[in-house]
Amino acid sequence: MLLLFGFKTSDKALPGKHATCWRCHAYAHHTLVERTTKFTLFFIPVLTTARKFHITCTNCGCVSSISGHQKRALEQRG
Numbered sequence: 001m002l003l004l005f006g007f008k009t010s011d012k013a014l015p016g017k018h019a020t021c022w023r024c025h026a027y028a029h030h031t032l033v034e035r036t037t038k039f040t041l042f043f044i045p046v047l048t049t050a051r052k053f054h055i056t057c058t059n060c061g062c063v064s065s066i067s068g069h070q071k072r073a074l075e076q077r078g
Helices: 068-076
Strands: 005-020 027-041 044-057 063-066
Touching: 005 044, 027 068, 044 068, 063 068
Parallel strands: none
Antiparallel strands: 005 027, 027 044, 044 063
């Protein structure tokens, strides 16, 4: 019996926000990316094993990891 399994990582762009960067102190647009890692069985995603969020300043390129709670707070701030 042959069993094919593995992991697949994918990035999904989410709506960004304007904010002040902690590194360059410029008020600039920040892009938000959700990175998920999924366990696959016969090339079909079965379950999500990891989910991380990264926010990037478009002015200086600084990338910061944020938690899911911080991501939800960004979404609620209009």
